[in-house]
Amino acid sequence: MSQPDQTLRDEAARLRAELDDANYRYYVLDEPTLTDAQYDGKLRRLQEIEAAHPVLVIPDSPTQRVGARPAEGFPEVEHALPMLSLDNAFNEAELAAFTQRVAERLERDADSLEFCCEPKFDGAAISLVYEDGVLVSGATRGDGRTGEGITTNLRTLRSIPLKLRGDNVPTLLEVRGEVIMSHSGFEKLNDRAREEDAKVFANPRNAAAGSLRQLDPRVTATRPLEFIAYQVARLEPDQDLATHSELMARLEHLGFRISPWLEQVTGGQGIIDYCRRLGERRDRLDYDIDGAVLKIDELRLQRELGFVARAPRWAMAFKFPAQEQTTRLRDVEFQVGRTGAITPVARLEPVAVAGVTVANATLHNADEIRRLGVMIGDCVAIRRAGDVIPQVVRVIEGARPEDAREIVFPERCPVCDSQIERLEGEAVARCSGGLYCPAQRKEALKHFASRKAMDIDGLGEKLIDQLVERDWVKTPADLYRLRVEDLAELPRMAQKSAANLAFALDHSRRTTLARFIYALGIREVGEATANNLARHFGNLSALMEASVESLEAISDIGPVVARHIHTFFRQAHNQNTLEDLQQVGITWDEVEMQPRVQPLAGQTWVLTGTLESMTRDEGKARLQALGAKVSGSVSKKTACLVAGEAAGSKLTKAQELEVPVIDEAGFLEKLQEWESANEEAET
DNA sequence: CCGCCTCGAGGTCA
DNA sequence: CTCGAGGCGG
Numbered sequence: 251m252s253q254p255d256q257t258l259r260d261e262a263a264r265l266r267a268e269l270d271d272a273n274y275r276y277y278v279l280d281e282p283t284l285t286d287a288q289y290d291g292k293l294r295r296l297q298e299i300e301a302a303h304p305v306l307v308i309p310d311s312p313t314q315r316v317g318a319r320p321a322e323g324f325p326e327v328e329h330a331l332p333m334l335s336l337d338n339a340f341n342e343a344e345l346a347a348f349t350q351r352v353a354e355r356l357e358r359d360a361d362s363l364e365f366c367c368e369p370k371f372d373g374a375a376i377s378l379v380y381e382d383g384v385l386v387s388g389a390t391r392g393d394g395r396t397g398e399g400i401t402t403n404l405r406t407l408r409s410i411p412l413k414l415r416g417d418n419v420p421t422l423l424e425v426r427g428e429v430i431m432s433h434s435g436f437e438k439l440n441d442r443a444r445e446e447d448a449k450v451f452a453n454p455r456n457a458a459a460g461s462l463r464q465l466d467p468r469v470t471a472t473r474p475l476e477f478i479a480y481q482v483a484r485l486e487p488d489q490d491l492a493t494h495s496e497l498m499a500r501l502e503h504l505g506f507r508i509s510p511w512l513e514q515v516t517g518g519q520g521i522i523d524y525c526r527r528l529g530e531r532r533d534r535l536d537y538d539i540d541g542a543v544l545k546i547d548e549l550r551l552q553r554e555l556g557f558v559a560r561a562p563r564w565a566m567a568f569k570f571p572a573q574e575q576t577t578r579l580r581d582v583e584f585q586v587g588r589t590g591a592i593t594p595v596a597r598l599e600p601v602a603v604a605g606v607t608v609a610n611a612t613l614h615n616a617d618e619i620r621r622l623g624v625m626i627g628d629c630v631a632i633r634r635a636g637d638v639i640p641q642v643v644r645v646i647e648g649a650r651p652e653d654a655r656e657i658v659f660p661e662r663c664p665v666c667d668s669q670i671e672r673l674e675g676e677a678v679a680r681c682s683g684g685l686y687c688p689a690q691r692k693e694a695l696k697h698f699a700s701r702k703a704m705d706i707d708g709l710g711e712k713l714i715d716q717l718v719e720r721d722w723v724k725t726p727a728d729l730y731r732l733r734v735e736d737l738a739e740l741p742r743m744a745q746k747s748a749a750n751l752a753f754a755l756d757h758s759r760r761t762t763l764a765r766f767i768y769a770l771g772i773r774e775v776g777e778a779t780a781n782n783l784a785r786h787f788g789n790l791s792a793l794m795e796a797s798v799e800s801l802e803a804i805s806d807i808g809p810v811v812a813r814h815i816h817t818f819f820r821q822a823h824n825q826n827t828l829e830d831l832q833q834v835g836i837t838w839d840e841v842e843m844q845p846r847v848q849p850l851a852g853q854t855w856v857l858t859g860t861l862e863s864m865t866r867d868e869g870k871a872r873l874q875a876l877g878a879k880v881s882g883s884v885s886k887k888t889a890c891l892v893a894g895e896a897a898g899s900k901l902t903k904a905q906e907l908e909v910p911v912i913d914e915a916g917f918l919e920k921l922q923e924w925e926s927a928n929e930e931a932e933t
Numbered sequence: 934c935c936g937c938c939t940c941g942a943g944g945t946c947a
Numbered sequence: 948c949t950c951g952a953g954g955c956g957g
Contacts, residue, residue, distance in 0.1 A: 323939090372957085373957095374956070374957085375956090375957095390955080390956080391956080391957095392955085392956090398955080449937095451936085451937085452935085452936060452937090453936085455936095455956095455957075456935085456936050456937060456956090456957090457937090459936085459937070459938095459955080459956060459957080460936075460937040460938065461937095463937070463938050463939085463954095463955070463956090464938075465938085465939075540957095605935095605936095606934080606935050607935080607936095608934080608935085610935095611934085612934090634934085634935095638934060638935075638956095638957060639934060640934060640935090701953085701954095707952085707953085708941095708951090708952065708953095709952090710951060710952045710953080711951085711952085712950090712951060712952085713951085713952090741943095742942080742943060742944085742950065742951075743942095743943085744942075744943065744944095746941085746942065746943085747941085747942060747943080750941085750942090
């Protein structure tokens with residue numbers, strides 16, 4: 251193949267610059283400079299050159315926005331810094347409380363604090379990483395810690411720069427923001443879908459999120475997606491920027507689109523005014539927003555405030571009041587859960603609320619029905635609470651039809667006809683049928699098979715329904731006694747599916763004690779408690795024989811949970827099932843379950859000063875893993891004070907109270923010693 | 934709770 | 948082509 255001459259190289263470079271610039275002006279500044287035809291012409295010319303001379307193709311070329319090959323799946327991507335959620339404020343009082351809290355913590359006047367305010371777009375949160383100015387990775391939020399790598403899909407968004415603009419680009423930049431679809435883009439997309447008789451999307455948010463999960467980036471490329479940057483997670487070098495607003499301005503220069511209506515305001519009233527103004531223009535916007543985000547503008551103050559659990563203390567999300575719709579209550583059904591809990595579910599005339607069709611809503615319990623004073627046939631107000639769960643808010647006065655019927659809370663289980671019991675002081679009523687009740691049995695089996703329990707692949711709800719209805723399966727142990735020939739008789743189950751299920755069952759036999767305990771579905775014993783129990787007892791028989799007192803002695807297990815566990819193992823039918831399960835070959839490694847060494851159990855430690863080798867939080871976590879409590883202040887009960895560099899009053903106080911003090915070197919030495927003892931125990 | 938995507942498999946029809 | 952399961956995200 252011939253080498254491209256210099257003129258051609260220059261032309262390719264020029265075309266790339268022009269196309270990048272046109273993208274930026276169109277998608278970021280909203281000031282188109284080229285017509286579509288001009289843009290396409292230049293793009294095609296660049297494609298020709300690159301096709302003829304593949305050496306000229308570079309990853310950040312505008313022609314590379316559409317990755318050719320569909321992916322096989324999305325890789326896991328760990329976020330260098332977790333993507334946190336924000337605390338929510340639902341009214342102005344809660345906003346005021348936020349300002350107050352922040353002001354007090356900073357020991358500042360609330361009226362003088364500067365905030366940076368922006369709309370909260372309703373889309374899908376993502377994170378982008380640029381190294382030496384080039385986009386190298388893009389991922390979804392996921393659980394905040396790890397997300398899905400969707401880089402090739404994100405490359406197709408023309409508002410995401412493939413390389414940063416300008417000179418002086420940072421060596422490392424991680425940008426967070428929202429991928430959204432405008433109302434107009436959404437309408438156009440659905441019009442197109444209707445013409446082609448394809449599926450139409452329910453709302454812009456789902457269309458955006460769905461588009462990102464396409465395996466074929468060429469499909470994503472046809473979707474009108476936009477990216478709006480709202481946060482800098484990492485920036486190196488940090489360029490001496492003092493405020494969040496300055497960071498946003500910097501992002502804009504680097505080629506990102508930032509939130510329109512980004513404003514700096516002062517004081518609590520400034521925030522409230524901003525939220526009001528945004529609320530007023532909300533309906534006229536071409537984008538779905540569900541509130542505003544308020545951030546302390548000064549980065550120094552953000553650092554001072556730090557984080558609490560899963561959210562920064564320096565930011566708050568203001569949520570607009572949830573949209574309400576009215577519809578008719580057709581009927582109420584009573585569902586039976588895994589523990590027998592009876593839940594009344596409202597069957598509603600389907601109604602569109604905030605972009606989705608709602609046909610069901612939980613009424614929680616009898617008290618809630620009484621509180622609402624609702625009857626079947628009533629017109630009711632529905633809203634989607636806390637983002638998602640549909641809720642019956644109230645009955646619409648004066649709209650009750652003649653034939654409205656009272657909602658009668660049943661006295662007998664609608665599934666198995668056992669007595670329904672409601673304990674003194676409890677809101678929930680329960681079917682007393684236990685595992686005699688097919689509904690409870692189904693739920694228990696579903697739980698047993700679920701991913702975090704025995705992880706039986708392919709054993710879903712419908713299949714369990716059939717197995718229970720035919721009485722083929724009464725206890726989890728029966729699952730392992732099913733015969734492939736019988737399974738193959740079931741509808742939608744032929745040889746292949748039956749064999750797959752048999753394989754999955756077989757595969758699930760080897761598990762861990764923690765999973766097994768969790769799978770049993772003991773009330774109030776979730777994943778975390780099951781883990782605790784497994785670690786503490788190391789084997790099943792010790793757990794089965796444990797007294798209530800010895801259970802209560804375990805951290806995080808209180809009297810109620812201890813009693814549930816104890817009762818579970820005293821019941822004859824549970825004992826039989828456990829025996830059966832072991833008989834059908836459920837096994838786990840005993841060795842793995844050695845109890846952890848907790849040399850610091852019962853001790854309270856305090857950290858002060860700056861540690862060189864780790865953050866304060868990390869030190870705290872490591873101490874806690876060894877059983878210590880970590881507190882913020884020194885008292886005579888303090889077991890030991892770790893004094894880092896520039897320790898202050900805590901050190902003085904410890905000396906006064908004659909509390910033992912160690913320095914960082916001593917601390918590290920001790921940590922190593924204790925932690926290595928644990929590693930030995932665990933392997 | 935709801936919507937979306939993907940996959941494997943079953944069923945139907947030519 | 949349709950269904951069930953599984954996974955993700957808000």
